[in-house]
Structures are given as C-alpha cells and as structure tokens.
Amino acid sequence: MASSNGNFPASMPVLKGKNYDDWCAQMKVIFRFQDVTEVVQEGVQEPDRNPTDAQKVAHRDLMKRDAKTLFIIHQCVDADNFQKIRSADTAKKAWDTLEKSYAGDSKLKKVKLQTLRRQYELLQMSDQESIGEFFSRILAITNQMNAYGDKQSDLGIIDKVLRTLTPRFDHIVVAIEQGQNLEEMKIEELQGILEAQEMRLNEKNLQRSAEQAMQA
Structure with missing residues (x-):
C-alpha cells in the first residue's frame, strides 16, 4: 500500500x-x-x-x-x-x-445482474440479525445492482425493508406506513427509526429476563 x-x-x-x-x-x-x-x-x-x-x-x-x-x-x-x-x-x-x-462483457454483466435481482427478491431479515446488519446486506446488494445499471430508488428499498422485517417489528411497520410519508423518507432515516425501536425491544427483553430470574 x-x-x-x-x-x-x-x-x-x-x-x-x-x-x-x-x-x-x-x-x-x-x-x-x-x-x-x-x-x-x-x-x-x-x-x-x-x-x-x-x-x-x-x-x-x-x-x-x-x-x-x-x-x-x-x-x-x-x-x-x-x-x-x-x-x-x-x-x-x-x-x-x-x-x-x-466486470466482463455485456452478457456476463446481464447474468450477474439477474443473479443479484434474485438475491434481492429472496432477501429476508433473519431472527438472529440486527437492523444494522440487515441494512448492510440490502445496501451491499443494491449498490452492486446500481453498478450494473439497475438503479434502486430509496422508496423501493424502503418498501423492501418494511416487507421483510421479522414479525417483532410488525407494530412499528404499521406505525411507519400510517404516520410517515414514505416517498419523502430517506433510507438512513428509516434505519434510525428501526434501530431506536430495536433498542427499546432489547431493553424490554432484558428487563423481562431479569424479572423472571428474580421470580425463579
């Protein structure tokens, strides 16, 4: 270097x-x-x-x-x-x-883009994954798609995120869809909202675990 x-x-x-x-x-x-x-x-x-x-x-x-x-x-x-x-x-x-x-020729780029699109369509958040890790996975794929000429809009990525979160975020997804203008929202803003909610959920789980330990 x-x-x-x-x-x-x-x-x-x-x-x-x-x-x-x-x-x-x-x-x-x-x-x-x-x-x-x-x-x-x-x-x-x-x-x-x-x-x-x-x-x-x-x-x-x-x-x-x-x-x-x-x-x-x-x-x-x-x-x-x-x-x-x-x-x-x-x-x-x-x-x-x-x-x-x-990067390869046009045919190879087309094949790579098709592969990335399939990966994007099948992408789901896992139960063991944090919000930050999930966003990193999504952005890694969409950035590669962008490099091959398939530009993903913020609205499209936001919609993808909201549809593929784990069930424990269902209530916040409803609140976001009803209370936010998704067309004006930025990806970073959505990530911040979800990470704040994730912290609250984790704190509640810790409190519940502590209470159960005391009762036991």
Missing part, C-alpha cells in the same frame, strides 16, 4: 478479487482527487507530427500524470492482480484490463 506523503492517503484500497465493485468506486474517487480521471478514461494521445513547444510541454505533463496514475493503480492491487497489468504501459490499459477481467 502507498504511505501518506502529502499526496496520497495513508491507507489505499487494495483489489483482492471479490471486492472489485467497491474497489472500483473507491478508485474513481481517488482519481478525481488526484485530477487524473481524464487520463484513465481517455489515455494519452500522441502529439502531432510537428508539435509546437507548448504542445510538447503539455504532452510531457500528460505523460507524467499518466505515470502517476499507473503508480496509483499498482499500489492498489494485490500480487495476483498486478500480474494481470504488469505489461500495461499506460494507466488506461491497466484500468481497462482490470475492468474486463472483473
């Missing part, structure tokens, strides 16, 4: 295979921060046959930015993924290689 030197953060994301979607999102932010997104997307164009001095200077600057970007990519992949891009002499070639390796 790269170390903090004033230009790079102390901890950089590392591509290890299964984390490609999250890694890709993090890298795009780093590219924007370093002002090299254009280099990744468009590459470095060869200068004109008889470039002016200004064009020569601009091209040298672009080559330096490309080298810096390639360095960043090298720092953010593990040993196995480095072998995939070792021969790439530009940042765009390295980035495109990794994208093809993990």
Whole structure:
C-alpha cells in the first residue's frame, strides 16, 4: 500500500478479487482527487507530427500524470492482480484490463445482474440479525445492482425493508406506513427509526429476563 506523503492517503484500497465493485468506486474517487480521471478514461494521445513547444510541454505533463496514475493503480492491487497489468504501459490499459477481467462483457454483466435481482427478491431479515446488519446486506446488494445499471430508488428499498422485517417489528411497520410519508423518507432515516425501536425491544427483553430470574 502507498504511505501518506502529502499526496496520497495513508491507507489505499487494495483489489483482492471479490471486492472489485467497491474497489472500483473507491478508485474513481481517488482519481478525481488526484485530477487524473481524464487520463484513465481517455489515455494519452500522441502529439502531432510537428508539435509546437507548448504542445510538447503539455504532452510531457500528460505523460507524467499518466505515470502517476499507473503508480496509483499498482499500489492498489494485490500480487495476483498486478500480474494481470504488469505489461500495461499506460494507466488506461491497466484500468481497462482490470475492468474486463472483473466486470466482463455485456452478457456476463446481464447474468450477474439477474443473479443479484434474485438475491434481492429472496432477501429476508433473519431472527438472529440486527437492523444494522440487515441494512448492510440490502445496501451491499443494491449498490452492486446500481453498478450494473439497475438503479434502486430509496422508496423501493424502503418498501423492501418494511416487507421483510421479522414479525417483532410488525407494530412499528404499521406505525411507519400510517404516520410517515414514505416517498419523502430517506433510507438512513428509516434505519434510525428501526434501530431506536430495536433498542427499546432489547431493553424490554432484558428487563423481562431479569424479572423472571428474580421470580425463579
């Protein structure tokens, strides 16, 4: 990993295979921060046959930015993924290689999206799961769906959550549906309401357990 030197953060994301979607999102932010997104997307164009001095200077600057970007990519992949891009002499070639390796072609993306949709449809909260854990599972799937072009609305995710909570939340679900404007609600707001209710339920269960222990 790269170390903090004033230009790079102390901890950089590392591509290890299964984390490609999250890694890709993090890298795009780093590219924007370093002002090299254009280099990744468009590459470095060869200068004109008889470039002016200004064009020569601009091209040298672009080559330096490309080298810096390639360095960043090298720092953010593990040993196995480095072998995939070792021969790439530009940042765009390295980035495109990794994208093809993990994102795949249109047919593969379609299959992956269909799989994610099935997982989303079958998603249910388990009795052993907390509200925070359940939301993390839902958002992990919906973020992947978004990455493949299937944008999920807040309203759709909220509706999914309310329909798939465990029965102990039934009363709060009714209260939310009757007392809240779901079209204006944010996912974070719903999670906060449910986590507050979860804390109350857990406290009641502890009190009940303590009372039963005393009676016994």
